[in-house]
Amino acid sequence: MTRGDRKASYGVLPRGAKCSRCRSQASVHLPSHHANFCDDCFLRFFRHAVERALRSFPIRKDGEIVVAVSGGKDSLALWSVLHELGYRTRGLHIALGIAGFSEPSREASEAFSRRYGLPLAVYALNEQVGYTLEEIARRTRRTICALCGSLKRHLLNRLVRREGGTIVATGHNLDDEASRLMGNILRHKRQYLERTYPFLPGVEGVMPTRMKPLFRLDSEEIRIYCRIKGITFFEGRCPFAKGATNHIFLEALDLLEERMPGTKRDFLFGYLEGKAPPSPEVSAAMKRCAVCGHPSYLDLCGLCRIIRALEGGDTSPQHRHDVPRT
Ligand code: AMP
Ligand code: ZN
Numbered sequence: 001m002t003r004g005d006r007k008a009s010y011g012v013l014p015r016g017a018k019c020s021r022c023r024s025q026a027s028v029h030l031p032s033h034h035a036n037f038c039d040d041c042f043l044r045f046f047r048h049a050v051e052r053a054l055r056s057f058p059i060r061k062d063g064e065i066v067v068a069v070s071g072g073k074d075s076l077a078l079w080s081v082l083h084e085l086g087y088r089t090r091g092l093h094i095a096l097g098i099a100g101f102s103e104p105s106r107e108a109s110e111a112f113s114r115r116y117g118l119p120l121a122v123y124a125l126n127e128q129v130g131y132t133l134e135e136i137a138r139r140t141r142r143t144i145c146a147l148c149g150s151l152k153r154h155l156l157n158r159l160v161r162r163e164g165g166t167i168v169a170t171g172h173n174l175d176d177e178a179s180r181l182m183g184n185i186l187r188h189k190r191q192y193l194e195r196t197y198p199f200l201p202g203v204e205g206v207m208p209t210r211m212k213p214l215f216r217l218d219s220e221e222i223r224i225y226c227r228i229k230g231i232t233f234f235e236g237r238c239p240f241a242k243g244a245t246n247h248i249f250l251e252a253l254d255l256l257e258e259r260m261p262g263t264k265r266d267f268l269f270g271y272l273e274g275k276a277p278p279s280p281e282v283s284a285a286m287k288r289c290a291v292c293g294h295p296s297y298l299d300l301c302g303l304c305r306i307i308r309a310l311e312g313g314d315t316s317p318q319h320r321h322d323v324p325r326t
Contacts, residue, residue, distance in 0.1 A: 028042045031307070051085065063266070064087075064088040066208070068092055070109070074222055098238060140309040158294075170211075171222075190221045291304040291308075
């Protein structure tokens, strides 16, 4: 059974079900909340989950948020809901240059930006780094998927600053965060666990603040939001993501969720309970990259390591697992 098959039962409404909030006819079934909603009450529930996440982040409501948009359901739902909640937003898309995948991703991002009249900046990865992803993978002997994740994160930090932004929001959702937490716990990745929080303060002039306002909502809830709001997103899976281990952890969590609805939420929220967002000092105290000055766990940041390898320096993949994951 694939993840898609298992999740197909998610939205099946019991016959004649009423909205748990307003008692009109329900259109959405949310087993993990033991609730059914009509479209309007579902949208309220969705906005409320995002507002609750945002309230737990130390940010000002009047500042501008740069939304990292991939063109998929998560980042477009995020952009839509932040706009709806009254935040000033602009989009930033990195065109990765992956054939058959990047073009429709970019088109979906641009179509959303046009429809809502919100600004979108598009940067091509190969123009920023000087090589295409495939060239980088060949020259550094690393897998495209690992490279892409690391490059996206580092480029985002730099491009957000270039766009004049200080806060970037990504579309990571409950499934992403719970599966990452599971992976880090199973592998005893203490250094990542310490920083597991859907908000990471920036360092002034160096790194933007990063936040994940959708961390309280799962993939299906985000899909339902997009359906009700009529958001057209690109659904394709990246052809290079096949080996991603997060996906295996997510399948395991989906199985637990199916047998015991609410498990995923309890797992992530229970872990976060009582934890405060990391303080700005935590980010400020990080080592700095010896080349570019960006906060980094190692002497060189992920981007500078890749660039050094491209320039013919160390091409060994030994640091692969040292790159902190988003
Ligand atoms: P992923 O790592 O593909 O699961 O994406 C996680 C989040 O990173 C998305 O929800 C977006 O906010 C952001 N993101 C992914 N790909 C891009 C991209 N090509 N350009 C800008 N942001 C992206
Ligand atoms: Zn660097």
